[in-house]
Amino acid sequence: MIRTQDLRYQYAGADAALQFPDVDVAQGAVLLLSGPSGCGKSTWLALVAGLVAPTAGTVEVADQSLHALKSVAADAWRARAIGFLPQKLHLSAALTVQQNLAMAQWAAGQPEDATAIHTALQALGVAELAGRKPAQLSGGQAQRVALARAVLLQPRVLLADEPTASLDDEAAADAVALLLATARTHGATLVIATHDARVAALIPTGPDGQIGFQPLHLLRQPLLKQEQVA
Numbered sequence: 001m002i003r004t005q006d007l008r009y010q011y012a013g014a015d016a017a018l019q020f021p022d023v024d025v026a027q028g029a030v031l032l033l034s035g036p037s038g039c040g041k042s043t044w045l046a047l048v049a050g051l052v053a054p055t056a057g058t059v060e061v062a063d064q065s066l067h068a069l070k071s072v073a074a075d076a077w078r079a080r081a082i083g084f085l086p087q088k089l090h091l092s093a094a095l096t097v098q099q100n101l102a103m104a105q106w107a108a109g110q111p112e113d114a115t116a117i118h119t120a121l122q123a124l125g126v127a128e129l130a131g132r133k134p135a136q137l138s139g140g141q142a143q144r145v146a147l148a149r150a151v152l153l154q155p156r157v158l159l160a161d162e163p164t165a166s167l168d169d170e171a172a173a174d175a176v177a178l179l180l181a182t183a184r185t186h187g188a189t190l191v192i193a194t195h196d197a198r199v200a201a202l203i204p205t206g207p208d209g210q211i212g213f214q215p216l217h218l219l220r221q222p223l224l225k226q227e228q229v230a
């Protein structure tokens, strides 16, 4: 679950704060975070991941109030609770696919678990690529590897930043279907942040569609004056 209230964030040096509508996303539901470039999607993701603290307002993720977390605890919490699929996949070029996933386990203070890595890669159909370096992968394969890494530690929340950027229609449909299926398998709440207008149409809604889908469209931000920020 993700719940935010009166959320605002002001960058250092900026003379105004970004403000975000309240959300209440149930565990296992899907939030489509859309809006034009510069409306604050990446900032919202950083707030929900606990990477930055809000200037005002509250964020609760996976039953944890982020306000209550101290920085060391926040790192450990983030490693366990949040799976992140960044737009630039950030696979380490010097490491194999297997080692890239092992890095996620080390970063969370866990011993390397080759069985869990194999299971995650297999679920995404890329287990046979475990010994390759990222440069030896296609774009789609690299995205699957990064998604396997994102869900390796069974996160409660999966954040995907522009997962369809620079993909053609077929690949974009595959990427969204893969995200939905992977999140459902893990019971994770899924956030897809995108300015790609195709994505909304790729999420099945209605009686037989995605359970608990909700859109959050951010507008180009009306800038708040500093004194309006509590």
Ligand SMILES: Nc1ncnc2c1ncn2[C@@H]1O[C@H](COP(=O)(O)OP(=O)(O)OP(=O)(O)O)[C@@H](O)[C@H]1O
Residues within 6 Å of the ligand: 011, 012, 014, 018, 035, 036, 037, 038, 039, 040, 041, 042, 043, 044, 195
């Ligand atoms: N470090 C920073 N310092 C000051 N302003 C920033 C900083 N990072 C982002 N901003 C501003 O905050 C606003 C929101 O940026 P953000 O990156 O969250 O938008 P976005 O919706 O993710 O954009 P895009 O779709 O282009 O990635 C923009 O006006 C941006 O210029």
